[in-house]
Amino acid sequence: MELKRIRSLWGVETPLVRALPDFKTNGYQGIEVAVVFTPELKQLATLAREHELEVVAQILTTFPGTPRTPRAHLQAFKDQVKMALPLNPILFNVQGGCDSWSELEQDQFYDDALKFAATLDVPVAFETHRGQPTFTPWTTARILQTFPDLRLTCDLSHWVNVCERLLEDQEDNIRLAAQHCIHIHARVGHEEGPQVTDPSAPEFAAHLAAHEQWWEWMWEAQKERGQTFTTLTPEFGPPPYQHTLPVSQQPVGNLDAVCNWMAERQLLHFQQWKASIENLQ
Incomplete structure (x- = not known):
C-alpha cells in the first residue's frame, strides 16, 4: 500500500x-x-491534468x-457531484447532513445518499465533522452499524474538540470508524478547538501522538482490506480556524508551512509504520 x-x-x-x-x-x-466554492472548475481541471495532480x-x-432537511441535503449532494465531474475526481468527500436531525432523518439521508453513491464510478466517503450526524464517535x-457499506473520511x-x-x-468507536x-x-x-496552532510544538506532542495512533489503525484496516493506496490531506485551515492575534488579526504561524510539515511528517510516519508491518511478516 502506498501513501498519496x-x-x-x-x-x-x-x-x-x-x-x-x-504542490x-x-x-x-x-x-x-x-466544489461549491470553486467557480473555475474547468480551468482547475485543466491545471490539475497538466501537473499530473x-x-x-x-x-x-x-x-x-x-x-x-434530508431531501435538500441529498439534492445538494447530487448537484455538487454533477458540478465536480469535469475534475475527474478519484474520490468524493462529503460533509453531509445535520447534527440536529433525529435518527429517522439521519437514516433517511444516508439511505438515499448511499443509493445515489452506488450509481457512481467514484468512491464516496462521508466526513466525520462537527455540525453533521458524524460529529461524535x-x-x-x-x-x-445501521449502514455497514458507508465509507468515511476520518x-x-x-x-477531540466536541468531546x-x-x-x-x-x-472501540475509533476502531470501528477505522x-x-x-x-x-x-x-x-x-480539547478546545479543531486545530492546534502548530502540530510540531512540544505542548501538542500528546495530541499529535494520539492522532497518529488513530491514523495507524486506519492504515491497518485499509491494508487488511487490500487497498493499494491510501490518501491523506493535511487539512489545516486559514482564519478563523487558524488562530490570530487580537486586533491585528494576523495569523499565528504560516499555513502553508504547517501543511507541508504535516505532509512530510506523515510520509515518514507512513514509511516507518509500513516497515514495521513488513518486519512482522
Whole structure:
C-alpha cells in the first residue's frame, strides 16, 4: 500500500497557476477542492491534468441557503457531484447532513445518499465533522452499524474538540470508524478547538501522538482490506480556524508551512509504520 498526499485548496491565496506546480514540487500527488466554492472548475481541471495532480472533490451539503432537511441535503449532494465531474475526481468527500436531525432523518439521508453513491464510478466517503450526524464517535458508530457499506473520511480533530478530551474512552468507536475509513484529514485537534496552532510544538506532542495512533489503525484496516493506496490531506485551515492575534488579526504561524510539515511528517510516519508491518511478516 502506498501513501498519496493531497493538498487542500482551503486557504490557498496564491493563484492556482503558480500554486499547483508548487504542490507538485513539494511532493503532493493531488489536491482537494470544495466544489461549491470553486467557480473555475474547468480551468482547475485543466491545471490539475497538466501537473499530473489527482483530485478529491469535497461536497458540502450545508452552506448558506440550504434548508436543513434530508431531501435538500441529498439534492445538494447530487448537484455538487454533477458540478465536480469535469475534475475527474478519484474520490468524493462529503460533509453531509445535520447534527440536529433525529435518527429517522439521519437514516433517511444516508439511505438515499448511499443509493445515489452506488450509481457512481467514484468512491464516496462521508466526513466525520462537527455540525453533521458524524460529529461524535458514538453517533457515527450508530450510523455505521445501521449502514455497514458507508465509507468515511476520518477527521478526528472534530471529535477531540466536541468531546473535550483525547478520546481515551472511545477506542472501540475509533476502531470501528477505522474499518470504514478510506480517506484521512490529518489535522490535529485539541480539547478546545479543531486545530492546534502548530502540530510540531512540544505542548501538542500528546495530541499529535494520539492522532497518529488513530491514523495507524486506519492504515491497518485499509491494508487488511487490500487497498493499494491510501490518501491523506493535511487539512489545516486559514482564519478563523487558524488562530490570530487580537486586533491585528494576523495569523499565528504560516499555513502553508504547517501543511507541508504535516505532509512530510506523515510520509515518514507512513514509511516507518509500513516497515514495521513488513518486519512482522
